[in-house]
Amino acid sequence: MSEIRSGRIAIVGRPNVGKSTLLNALIGEKVSIVSRRAQTTRHRIMGILTAADAQYVFVDTPGFQTRHVNALNQAMNRGVRQALAEVDVILFVVEACRLDDRDRAVRKLLPEGCPVIIVVNKIDQIKNKAELLPYLTQLAGEAEFTAIVPVSATRRAQLDALLGEVRKHLPNDELLFAEDEITDRSEKFLAAEYIREKLFRLIGDELPYGATVEVERFVVDGELRRISAAIVVDRAGHKSIVIGKGGEVVKRIASEARQDMERMFGGPVFLEVFVKVNSGWADDAQLLKSLGYE
Numbered sequence: 001m002s003e004i005r006s007g008r009i010a011i012v013g014r015p016n017v018g019k020s021t022l023l024n025a026l027i028g029e030k031v032s033i034v035s036r037r038a039q040t041t042r043h044r045i046m047g048i049l050t051a052a053d054a055q056y057v058f059v060d061t062p063g064f065q066t067r068h069v070n071a072l073n074q075a076m077n078r079g080v081r082q083a084l085a086e087v088d089v090i091l092f093v094v095e096a097c098r099l100d101d102r103d104r105a106v107r108k109l110l111p112e113g114c115p116v117i118i119v120v121n122k123i124d125q126i127k128n129k130a131e132l133l134p135y136l137t138q139l140a141g142e143a144e145f146t147a148i149v150p151v152s153a154t155r156r157a158q159l160d161a162l163l164g165e166v167r168k169h170l171p172n173d174e175l176l177f178a179e180d181e182i183t184d185r186s187e188k189f190l191a192a193e194y195i196r197e198k199l200f201r202l203i204g205d206e207l208p209y210g211a212t213v214e215v216e217r218f219v220v221d222g223e224l225r226r227i228s229a230a231i232v233v234d235r236a237g238h239k240s241i242v243i244g245k246g247g248e249v250v251k252r253i254a255s256e257a258r259q260d261m262e263r264m265f266g267g268p269v270f271l272e273v274f275v276k277v278n279s280g281w282a283d284d285a286q287l288l289k290s291l292g293y294e
């Protein structure tokens with residue numbers, strides 16, 4: 001087996017060329033979360049693909065606004081270039097047989113010295129493949145690149161060829177992120193897990209059987225995550241155990257879970273935890289009664 005390589009990859013291109021579709025096709029629908037400890041760049045990680053011989057870390061590029069690219073001032077352009085210069089490979093996505101001024105504006109933002117792979121997407125739309133050749137020749141004349149790879153993101157065609165090309169430019173000979181630093185679970189799922197874990201740790205044996213955690217609200221507000229969660233118990237008597245004297249227990253659960261979340265999500269968290277009695281039983285009893293059962 002060939003040695004493992006890893007590195008950071010940015011996907012850029014004008015709106016609608018298929019960047020999101022391509023990312024999803026490459027990494028699947030899963031969103032990987034990386035613990036704060038493992039974060040080393042100022043890029044946000046969009047997804048991680050760990051294959052047998054390579055780990056591809058896809059990052060977004062802050063400030064890369066191709067929509068208003070003509071209005072960008074020099075300083076902003078410099079910022080974008082700097083951010084892009086920190087990645088190891090850039091995928092510059094264009095649409096098969098289409099190249100306009102917006103593509104050219106994006107191309108101008110690409111930093112020198114970083115390998116650029118031109119990804120010609122949507123080749124499934126080209127009926128006559130002969131059309132592709134003059135287009136590729138035109139592209140080759142207009143942009144600096146290390147490779148051109150035609151693909152179809154929606155049909156998942158040529159993606160292995162693309163990854164093979166990317167791999168050649170990944171600089172590290174070890175994983176950027178170890179298995180235990182990455183999770184495919186959503187942040188919402190993890191939020192519930194953290195609360196559940198504190199609940200078990202702080203109440204332990206006294207924990208009422210059947211207590212569950214439901215995240216009722218998870219809103220990302222800039223850097224801040226606003227989370228409301230309910231600890232649901234079966235009986236009113238259980239509620240007071242979870243709340244504790246003067247709310248002591250639930251406050252501690254919330255505070256410790258919040259610290260874990262901030263570490264994992266890499267930003268401030270506003271966490272509200274309340275305790276709720278599942279009225280399901282009562283409702284069922286009421287229903288049975290109304291139907292004539294006791």
Ligand SMILES: Nc1nc2c(ncn2[C@@H]2O[C@H](COP(=O)(O)OP(=O)(O)OP(=O)(O)O)[C@@H](O)[C@H]2O)c(=O)[nH]1
Nearest residue numbers: 014015016017018019020021121122125152153154
């Ligand atoms: N036929 C075809 N359509 C595609 C392909 N890839 C993406 N599309 C379509 O192109 C449209 C735009 O795709 P997106 O992935 O949203 O494009 P984007 O570049 O992320 O767009 P922005 O978020 O606006 O920058 C969608 O309707 C996709 O279904 C492809 O390989 N073939």
